[in-house]
Amino acid sequence: MGVNLSSILIKHETSLKDNSGSIVSVDAYNIIYQFLSSIRGDDGEPLKDSNGNITSHLSGIFYRTSNLLENNIKPVYVFDGKPFHLKSETLRERSLIKEKNIMKLEEAIASNDDAKIRSLSSRINYITDDIVNESKTLLNLMGLPYVQAPSEGEAQASYMTLKGDVNAVVSQDYDCLLFGAKRILRNFTVYGRRRIAGTSRTINVNPEIIDLNENLSNLGISREQLIYIGILTGTDFNPGVKGIGAKTALSLIKKYNDIYSVIKIKNIGIDNLDEIIEFFMNPPHNDYEIKFNEPDFDGIIDFLCGKHNFSESRVNETLEKISRNYKKDHQSSLDRFF
DNA sequence: AAGAAGCA
DNA sequence: TGCTTCTTG
Numbered sequence: 001m002g003v004n005l006s007s008i009l010i011k012h013e014t015s016l017k018d019n020s021g022s023i024v025s026v027d028a029y030n031i032i033y034q035f036l037s038s039i040r041g042d043d044g045e046p047l048k049d050s051n052g053n054i055t056s057h058l059s060g061i062f063y064r065t066s067n068l069l070e071n072n073i074k075p076v077y078v079f080d081g082k083p084f085h086l087k088s089e090t091l092r093e094r095s096l097i098k099e100k101n102i103m104k105l106e107e108a109i110a111s112n113d114d115a116k117i118r119s120l121s122s123r124i125n126y127i128t129d130d131i132v133n134e135s136k137t138l139l140n141l142m143g144l145p146y147v148q149a150p151s152e153g154e155a156q157a158s159y160m161t162l163k164g165d166v167n168a169v170v171s172q173d174y175d176c177l178l179f180g181a182k183r184i185l186r187n188f189t190v191y192g193r194r195r196i197a198g199t200s201r202t203i204n205v206n207p208e209i210i211d212l213n214e215n216l217s218n219l220g221i222s223r224e225q226l227i228y229i230g231i232l233t234g235t236d237f238n239p240g241v242k243g244i245g246a247k248t249a250l251s252l253i254k255k256y257n258d259i260y261s262v263i264k265i266k267n268i269g270i271d272n273l274d275e276i277i278e279f280f281m282n283p284p285h286n287d288y289e290i291k292f293n294e295p296d297f298d299g300i301i302d303f304l305c306g307k308h309n310f311s312e313s314r315v316n317e318t319l320e321k322i323s324r325n326y327k328k329d330h331q332s333s334l335d336r337f338f
Numbered sequence: 339a340a341g342a343a344g345c346a
Numbered sequence: 347t348g349c350t351t352c353t354t355g
Contacts, residue, residue: 031339039339039354047355055355056339063340189339309355314341 002173003230008246009174010218014209016071016190022167023290024068024185025157028077028146029127030171032135035060036125044118049308057131058308061138062300066318067190069142070325076166076290077139077146079132080153084279086237086272087152098124141300143293148286155179155283162283165290168209177212178230179283180223184210219250227280228259237276241268295322 039056040046046056068075083091101124108116139146149156157169158179168183169176176184187205216223232249234240244252252262259277263270270276297319304310 035339041355042353049355053355059354060339067340191340311354314354318341 001236002175003178003233003235005174005177005226005230005233005246008219008229008250009177009210009215011186011208011210014185014207016067016073016188016207018209019167019185020072023074023076023165024188025147025160025166025169026075026077027153027157027169027171027173027176028079028132028135029153030173031060031064032057032127032131033125034172036127036131037122040118040122044114044121053134053308054131055308055310057135058138058304059310061135062142062304062310062315063318064189065139065142065144066322069322072325074292075144075170076160076288077135077144078153078157078160079136079146079148081148081150081286084151084237086276086279089239090236138300138303141296141303143295145288145290145292147288149284150286151284152179154181155279156285156288157181159283159285160288165288174210175230175235177210177215178223178227178235178280180212180281182212184212186210221250221253224277224281225253225258227277228253228262230280231259231270231273231276232262235276237279238270238272241266241270294326295319297323 035057036046036054039059046054047059049055065075101120105117105120105124108120136146147156147160154169154171154173154176157166157171158176158181160166161169161182162180168185169181170185170188171181172186174184185207186209187207189207212223216226219226221229229246229249231238232241232244232252233246252266253259256262256265259270259273262268263273300319301312301315304315305312
């Protein structure tokens with residue numbers, strides 16, 4: 001998913017503690033999707049309340065956000081608006097893959113293949129209106145702002161770092177760098193572990209920070225040239241050129257300077273090229289207000305425990321941690337955030 | 339994904 | 347104290 005620039009980027013190991021005091025924008029769909037696919041019960045199904053409503057995203061958002069707050073990191077969640085019209089091909093491909101997986105899942109169920117059922121069902125997720133709305137409700141209760149993007153959430157989240165209102169974007173996707181995100185934080189969790197899709201095993205993945213300007217000067221290119229590299233290797237908005245990965249694209253752009261010369265010399269056709277470049281260079285964004293409020297502790301208990309069957313003792317323990325940190329912050333920063 | 343429990 | 351395994355909803 002998204003552009004893959006991993007092989008040419010400098011990454012630094014980081015931790016929540018290293019980012020204490022910063023405000024980060026979070027690509028909400030990106031992490032909700034991760035939570036839905038990885039927070040699952042023994043049966044391989046997502047966690048659900050007694051009414052059968054899925055709650056994995058609420059668990060993920062509540063516990064991870066609490067960890068951030070405990071480390072004095074303030075998240076601003078950014079939700080997707082309408083997808084960029086050039087994304088339709090990517091979305092079509094994804095829904096085809098999903099349909100294929102649904103068929104495979106039916107076969108696996110018919111043949112009672114538990115491992116396969118688990119692995120396939122973790123890959124088939126639906127982010128419904130309910131899931132989005134309940135996520136927003138929880139964020140409200142936690143006193144956290146969220147922002148509605150006009151188009152891609154990554155674009156808006158990246159713009160907010162460009163403007164200097166947040167320090168970094170929390171996202172797995174390198175696309176944010178093309179949108180101008182000053183820094184991206186990947187695998188941004190406490191323990192740095194991740195479940196291997198469809199299994200019960202976990203691998204250790206360290207949180208890492210990628211700094212846009214550091215990388216641009218290291219590569220000796222501009223952001224526009226990084227966008228060219230992304231487009232040559234493929235983005236959500238174009239398929240990319242067969243046989244050209246990040247390293248090849250980099251050397252082509254360094255040699256010929258811009259993508260127009262490269263496609264002319266190599267006789268490559270890229271549809272909607274100007275429009276894609278423009279979309280990355282000037283990410284569409286809405287106006288926003290970033291305001292943090294005191295968490296509504298009783299409201300959170302009602303919502304998570306009363307409505308969605310979370311364990312009250314667990315939720316309370318987590319709320320106590322936030323509360324301690326809130327008081328500490330409240331005293332030391334003299335109402336700066338409130 | 340993240341917390342808790344079990345175990346060395 | 348750090349690792350693995352189980353539970354969470």
